Amino acid sequence: MKKLVLAAxxxxxxxxxxxxxxxxxxxxxxxxxxxAFGSSDLQKIAGEMTDSMISSPLLAEITANNRPxxxxxxxxxxxxxxxxxxxxxxxxxxxxxxxxxxxFVDMSRVNEVREQLDFQNEVGLVDPSKAxxxxxxxxxEYMLYGNLASIVxxxxxxxxxxxxxxxxxxxxxxxxxxxxxxxxxRKAETKSTFGW
Amino acid sequence: xxxxxLLSVLLVGCTTDTSGIAADSGKPDGKxxxxxxxxxxxxxxxxxxxxxxxxxxxxxxxATIQSLFKxxxxxxxxxxxxxxxxxxxxxxxxxxxxxxxxxxQQIQVQSVALVHNANHFKIYxxxxx
Numbered sequence: 001m002k003k004l005v006l007a008a009x010x011x012x013x014x015x016x017x018x019x020x021x022x023x024x025x026x027x028x029x030x031x032x033x034x035x036a037f038g039s040s041d042l043q044k045i046a047g048e049m050t051d052s053m054i055s056s057p058l059l060a061e062i063t064a065n066n067r068p069x070x071x072x073x074x075x076x077x078x079x080x081x082x083x084x085x086x087x088x089x090x091x092x093x094x095x096x097x098x099x100x101x102x103x104f105v106d107m108s109r110v111n112e113v114r115e116q117l118d119f120q121n122e123v124g125l126v127d128p129s130k131a132x133x134x135x136x137x138x139x140x141e142y143m144l145y146g147n148l149a150s151i152v153x154x155x156x157x158x159x160x161x162x163x164x165x166x167x168x169x170x171x172x173x174x175x176x177x178x179x180x181x182x183x184x185x186r187k188a189e190t191k192s193t194f195g196w
Numbered sequence: 197x198x199x200x201x202l203l204s205v206l207l208v209g210c211t212t213d214t215s216g217i218a219a220d221s222g223k224p225d226g227k228x229x230x231x232x233x234x235x236x237x238x239x240x241x242x243x244x245x246x247x248x249x250x251x252x253x254x255x256x257x258x259a260t261i262q263s264l265f266k267x268x269x270x271x272x273x274x275x276x277x278x279x280x281x282x283x284x285x286x287x288x289x290x291x292x293x294x295x296x297x298x299x300x301q302q303i304q305v306q307s308v309a310l311v312h313n314a315n316h317f318k319i320y321x322x323x324x325x
Contacts, residue, residue: 028291030272030324043291051308055251063252098287099254099310 035161035189037083037150045165045183046091052181053169054099059179062142067103070096070169071140079150079163088148092167105140113137142178143170159189212325216271219246221257222278222316237323240265244302246319255309257317266299270324275307280315288314294324 031038053059062068072093075085096102120131146167153160162184169179215233223229229246232238246259257277263269273295277288288310297303307317 026292028274030292030294032324040291040294044293047290047293047307050310051306054254054310055256055308057252060252095287095310100312 035159035187036081037079037163041163041185041187042088042091044185045088046095048183049092049165049167049181050095050099053096053179054101056179056181059169062178063101067101068142069103069105069138069140070142070144071105071107071172073143073145075146075148075165075167077148079148080152081150083148085148088165093144105138141172143172144168145170157191157193161187161189163187214322214325216320216322217241217243218318218320219243219259220316220318221246221248221259222282222318234322237321240269241271241297241321241323243319243321246317248316251308254312255314255317256306257309257319258304258306259319260302260304261295261297261321262302263297263300268299269297271295271297271321272324273305273319273321276318276320277307277309277311277314278316278318279313285309285311285314287311295321 027039028043030040032040070093072089075089077083077085093104097104117132117134120126121128121134144167146165148163148165150164151162163186164182164184166182167180168177170177213234213236215237217233217238218231220229220231230243240263242262242264244260244262246257248255248257250256257275259273261271261273271294272292274292275290277285279285290307293305295303295305305319309317
């Protein structure tokens with residue numbers, strides 16, 4: 001009987017160990033799963049770039065009395081990993097829009113907008129007096145663009161990754177770069193000889 | 197009883213203290229307000245200044261973190277912005293940011309309030325286990 005109880009309890013412990021657990025975490029938490037580009041890096045870059053653009057004296061003149069219209073070109077990924085740079089761009093433009101100092105035109109939705117205007121003006125289902133006419137959109141005055149580069153060094157024990165994000169704001173009329181900033185991130189992964 | 201005590205000591209040893217120290221820039225008398233939730237970290241680290249400055253047209257929050265410890269410290273800090281009614285502004289609140297401090301190093305960290313109704317901030321610093 002005793003053996004049976006012992007066996008049952010061992011089995012119960014083993015089975016408990018195998019169960020999968022799902023839990024929610026803090027989305028703003030620092031993530032250190034590995035040295036690859038992660039959520040903390042995205043949040044750091046988006047935060048620092050937004051802070052810099054909002055508080056830069058270089059942009060004081062152009063944001064003093066109006067909200068400049070900006071077109072965001074996708075950030076070029078020059079690193080060796082796959083990074084969704086559109087997500088970085090989205091975070092930066094959302095924060096800048098929320099600050100109320102810039103306005104944006106979204107070039108990634110041009111085809112959908114054209115389809116909708118075609119529908120309103122050409123299909124004949126929409127009241128012509130209320131249909132939005134072509135040629136009324138406002139063009140961008142500035143272009144925001146950037147590069148994300150990395151330097152990776154590895155030896156037997158350590159992997160060191162350095163990320164550098166550069167962003168620039170160009171006046172589309174004159175071609176002058178009105179603002180630029182860069183932010184850096186260094187991450188290292190060390191394998192211990194002993195331990196888990 | 198002896199084993200139970202030993203077990204409880206072992207279990208306490210396994211729990212991670214995720215608390216840290218905080219400073220508020222909005223103390224009514226103008227002095228910094230430092231809260232030490234983690235005494236162990238409080239002995240190794242202090243925030244010597246937390247103040248807001250009027251930038252262009254957004255508030256800029258600046259805090260000076262000083263290490264009192266001779267070794268390296270792996271930390272994270274986070275800025276929380278509040279309006280004049282002490283309501284947290286979620287869109288202006290930043291994420292946890294990693295920070296490494298070398299022995300006795302002093303560093304200034306800053307954040308710009310995204311929205312113009314921000315009034316004061318709270319900075320929270322904790323140690324990474």
